[in-house]
Amino acid sequence: MWSKILKFFGKSECSNCLAHQNQVASESVHGAELDAKQMLWARCDVCVEQNQVCKCDQSADDQHLKSVTDVGHNHDGDHQANSSFAHAVINMIGMLIGLGQLSTPYALENGGWSSVFLLIGLGLICTYSTLLLGKCLDKNANSKSYTDIGHQAFGNKGKIILATFIYLEIFMTLVSYTISLHDNIIVAFSGVKLNLPWAKLSTSQLLTILAVLVAVPSLWLRNLSSISFLSFGGILMSAVIFSSVACTAIFGGVKADHKIPALQLHKIPAISGLYIFSYAGHIVFPNLYVTMKDPSKFKKGTIVSFTLVTTLYTILAFMGAKLFGPQVNPQITLSMPPHFIATKIALWATVLTPMTKYALEFSPLALQLEHNYFPSKISPKTKTILRGLVGSFLLLLILALALSVPYFEHVLGLTGSLLSAGVCIIFPCALYTKICWAEISRPVLAMNLVLIGFGALLGVLGTVSSSKMLIESLKGT
Secondary structure (H helix, E strand, C coil), X not given: CHHHHHHHHHHHHHHCXXXXXXXXXXXXXXXXXXXXHHHHHHHHHHHHHCCXXXXXXXXXXXXXXXXXXXXXXXXXXXXXXXXXXXXXXXXXXXXXXXXXXXXXXXHHHHHCHHHHHHHHHHHHHHHHHHHHHHHHHHHCCCCCCHHHHHHHHHHHHHHHHHHHHHHHHHHHHHHHHHHHHHHHHHHHCCCCCCCCCCCCCCHHHHHHHHHHHHHHHHHXXXXXXXXXXXXXXXXXXXXXXXXXXXXXXXXXXXXXXXXXXXXXXXXXXXXXHHHHHCCCCCCCHHHHHHXXXXXXXXXXHHHHHHHHHHHHHHHHHHHHHHHHHHHCCCCHHHHCCCCCHHHHHHHHHHHHHXXXXXXXXXXXXXXXXXXXXXXXXXXXXXXXXHHHHHHHHHHHHHHHHHXXXXXXHHHHHHHHHHHHHHHHHHHHHHHHHHHCHXXXXXXXXXXXXXXXXXXXXXXXXXXXXXXXXXXXXXXXC
């Protein structure tokens, strides 16, 4: 009788090898694959021991593992984990480099050469906070975005607060990019005059509108791997700007003999927002993590990306401050000799940079729209059309605001202090502390609390300072 009972359970175990897919698929990718293999092998061992013909054939094994892998890598059905390490690094660097390299010479000259320690320190802090976001994602395989981490840590209230900051940062960042586009395009097209009798717009405004309309189709892209070529374009434009400034120092007839003050403490609050914004990319980093084929390489990619970006910022900051001194413009390209060929190249690179940024900056908002507001039954093609229409409308709204408030350094500083300080420093430390409370050592807990306080201090002081200057500039017009 016992042999019959064992025989029965042996058959039952073998015939139900695929019955545990849901349990296994809920685990992380690598753990799920390992558990799936062990489960299948265990079932087959039972079959062998009971001298039964095993029904756990190779096709069932392959199908089961494929199902587990798909669930682990494909978090939402549309955005598979198909991004390589190179794609992730390109997207991360492309996200970080942009307006920061234009403003760091201005920030360094105003804050003093010793403020470079603040620039480098913020780079280290933002590297650490990015890694914290990756650790939070490791804790819950269902988390796909920054707001999901907020929900995991603090429930719906946390998700709402984070979403508010993220959407505002996206909006203000795109406004800043468009202001930069407006400021540089008129210089790049010097001598060109456009006039529409029915529209009371200047030549610079018309040129900016045309440039933004050219960039609108990029908002219809859905896959981050597809967007990586735009990120590479942004990196290329940044390299061109850096090279152009270097050529100005060597061949442009501008002597790098200006003395940089050691420290201007009263200006630190205003420039801190510019420094923080230079590392603002955290809203996209969780999405990059989720779409990586091998998330274990996220740490390496983060360190490589931030190291390269911080090095470039530091060199360019000193170069620009030494070249132009107190006359340095908040956008370094507008300080360069107007008739020098390198200046014209840099201006064109600056004009093209926002066009490479719109799609990647918009992607977190687009993903949230798809997850939370688009019906789940609609086709991917319809989703693409809807997100494209929403993105196009928002970009036109951003264009209108940018043309109304053309104060680059004040808007950028306010964005960095009011929003980026929270998104890049305060929230990652708070989320990690809450989610991993049971595992955090006292030194790590103390460090996170110090960073939260430091981020809050910079945020408050910078917001007050930038707001005052923006209001004064608006009153003066």
